[in-house]
Amino acid sequence: MLQKKRGNSLTQKLYRADQVRLHEQDAAKALGVDMFSLMQRAGASVYQHCVSLFPNVDNYLVLVGIGHNAGDGYVAALAAANSGKNVTLCAVEPEREVSGDVAKAKAAWLASGAKVNAYSKDALDKADVVIDALLGTGINGVIRQEFATIIEEINHHSCPVVSIDVPSGLDANTGNTLGECVQATATVTFVGIKLGLTTGAGKQATGKLIFEDLGIGKVFAEYARSDASALDFKHFKGLAPRPVHSHKGTYGRLLCIGGNEGMSGAIRLSSEAALRTGTGLVKVFAHPESVRQISAGRPELMVSSEGLKEALQWATCIVIGPGLGQNQWSKDTFDTTMDYCQQHNKPIVIDADALNLKAVNTSFVALTDCVVTPHVGEAARLLNVSIEEIEANRFNFARQCAQRYDAVCVLKGAGSIVDNQSHSWVCRHGNPGMATAGMGDVLAGILGSLMSQGLSSEMACQYGVSIHAKAGDIVAQKYGQRGLLASDLFNTVRKLINE
Template sequence: MSQRSLKAELSEQRLSQNLYTAQCVREGELEAAKQMSIPLYEVMQVAGETLFDWIQTHFDHQTNILVAVGTGNNGGDGYVAASLLLADGYRVSLASVDPARQLSGDALLAQQSWLANGGEVADIRLVDTEHFELIVDGLLGTGLSGAVSSSYQSVIQRINQSSAHKLSIDIPSGLDANTGVTLGACVNADTTITFVGIKTGLVTGNGKQRCGNLIFKQLNIGESFAHLMKARARLIEYTDFAPLASRALNSHKGNNGKLLCIGGNNGMAGAIRMTAEAAMRTGAGLVKVYCHANSSSSIVQGRPEIMASSENLLQMLEWADCIVFGPGLGQTSWSQETFNQLFSYLIHQDKPLIIDADGLNLLSHQLHALNLSYLIMSPHSAEAARLLDTSIESVENDRYAAATKLVENYGGNCILKGAGSIVHSQVATYVCANGNPGMSTAGMGDVLSGVLGSLAAQGMTAPEASLFGTCIHSAAADLVADNFGQRGMIASDLFDYLRQLVNRK
């Protein structure tokens, strides 16, 4: 199968869709089918046809295909797809975790159709998975609660060890559909085709990794379902945003935003330098840096447009329209003194604040709301864990809950960074569809802080800046990866692409 064709298919899919909990999808599927007078078995048949169509597009008839099924409706989808493959002349085998078990409902109807067409149900424990080039995973669905049983775990491990392409039906077996956590064992899918509504756990953290290429298909009830059910969150990408408005012909630097970036402790000048330059490349009119005395010369070297000083913080705060606090700040006595000065000022002067890095680590000792009308926090999972006085594992086990709790505790808006960054405010939750593993490198968060500060200084609201800034930052990294690859990407590679994206017509 061509990797290029997979990439093309993914890019053609519009993944900017509503995200739902598993329970919501199950309940909504029933209600939508009822309102449309469509039997659920017909929905299952459409799901099987969708799987068949994808396989037919990507694999030829000489491919050895194994359809691995469980005893629920995911298995039913697998039976339907296997029947269509068999009828079309594919080399398809079907194996069950529990072939002797009596099925019920629509899954039974699908199994009976498979058997009536000459298919057989093998015991998957006796099947050599290395014999196949494609394994269709229909073992477990969204109804899974608790750890995967030992019999399923052993099958999942064997599937993962296979070199075959792994196509998961609706969700990789063993994945928590709501959080993306692995429930003991989980199929590492290369492709996941999810139906009716995208489940929240498929697009962030561990779930994003486990799904591989995610494809969404509404089936024949999707539109009705979308009208009936309320989304938990929304998946969004850079191309969903309209281009930024053109500037007035008589604009000047003073009305394009005055941003103060605070950080750059002794020996840590690079972080705040990248923040400042990112802010300028995304349109801030004037950028100043307050830093340690030993850092100012290295910050302005090679970028004279940045104004850096280690004196008169109060005057710089008065000058600024917006403040970025944290990149390269450290946690020394100088850091703490700077923290105290800033927050003493903000008690009396409510100005937009973007806080990241060691600014968040110092904030974690406060554990109370900041009471600012404009606040954006952008922690990664370790910083979020400190802010919530919990473990990194706890944060990653439910990234949605962690982002919600951060906003409840501190107010404002939260960007929980990582694969599928979550952007949460008091009114809505989004997941960024842009981004790639090449971003796992030093300085990426510092650049994001600069982007957020620039947009805030130019007049965007906190929810707007959080959402647009996260997407444009990740989209710039995607452009770097497309042109040069993911490995070797560094944070400053994003600057030219950020500039292109904010000037998109």
């Protein structure tokens, strides 16, 4: 049995930008805090994080637009100037009138004797750190050229950038970039973490994600309903200790199906990952030409090219797809497995080539306990849309995939998403070094192993995705991202599953 730790922080919850804009006012009012005070808290926190991140720099460039985000920028600029920093503040439209709390913040900046300058490349060249307050969460169309030009120059400069709330040019709900988008070193976001900061291009643009609830987070969470959460390995207690009076059959019988001729490595990675995650018995069904290669290096695996129906009956959980291929042997194996699982209620993980076969299977019937694990290309085929459409709204298409196939969907990539048709979880861990052959095969084996040991498909996906990505981070931190192999994760996965 697996349980999540109690008392998880509020930062687990993720919100749409409109939810934050609407309910932060309700929360602030309930606590007797006016919105200008909240703006002052936000701007001051941005400056304090700049000091923490870059303690030995003196020259600040603050870039502001005209929206609410600009007010936070004026406050941050004044906090930096009052601390003795050399601050240059540039506005996209210096002479344009602003209103409300933004006007108050601008007036306080001007009252200090400071100026609002027009942007210049020279100001960027003199800066040690840039505070990005150009655009906030309200934009949802392609940004104007005057903003795009500045953002492009920022991104081509070596100066570190701290974005306020969201990187300018990012859709805060989807993580899609709206033309040019600031590639921040760090982003300080307020009150509730926005969905778009956690996955896809948004995760890349955000850099280090820093959350500040501005003292209203607990009350805000009472007003705003969240249907998405962040996944962090530290939130899990782990599996219960094994009883002394147990045997290998107590911990599941997993059947891994794949390994077509010339593609034995993928199913070998999946099956060994399952062993390292704790499955008691792992059997592999593979093409006759692949049996020797799979079994040679890992004698603990039972490998066969015959008796698929008997193996399906034997298994408590099935993984199908790694190295399966798409020839006639693949199709016959896939059809036999799907027919069996439609008649018998067994957990199954459908991965890799099995997803491609599923995408063209017009006689598809939903399975009772199913996990699908597409990357963006496979998701595009499953849903008959383009890869660009998937990447532009990963949350939406993870949900569509889960609903279309009546499954738990794991949409892989930067900020992998687990969706159970009604709630989404986004993985905080993972790194670019994991973009290498075989990583998905290892994940499939981990998920199948957890399901074979009795975890629900939903919990197995949450825990398994977290273990897989956390293991990748640990190995990358120790040895570097370049050259990271999928099989490098095995020992670390074993360590994490025992924590």
